[in-house]
Amino acid sequence: MDRSFYQFVLSYRGGEKNDPHTIFAESMFNDHSFPRYERSFDTLSRYIEEKADPQMPSVLFDELYRHFEDRFL
Template sequence: MRRSFYQYILTQRGHNFYDPVEAFAGAVAKDIMFPKYSEDYHEITDYLELSVDYLNSMDLFDQVWESYLENNK
């Protein structure tokens, strides 16, 4: 079953906020405006680049996106 990026990133949450992926996942979980149903790379990157300050580098997003694609086949 395909799932949105939001549904995937929530599975990456944890309590280790020194881990950048877990910290990113925790921030996304708290973001009520995040595009929760999107599977579209461009929609999500536009949102992250223009609307949030909790992601220091889009490289981290790209890494998580690749993992999302691998796990969402």
């Protein structure tokens, strides 16, 4: 299945209010400049680091990307 990282992380929306994965997903969803069709770690990581949004910390991105890799890459 050709699922983007964005599509994968959306599966965490609507979870527990204080869950870091849910917070990341909600923040990503509300970020209209997020690269929605990207699958490349380097491109996504660069975006996360340059944006420096406290709701989308790079350490959590790394964890979510590993889960994405395990399932879809």
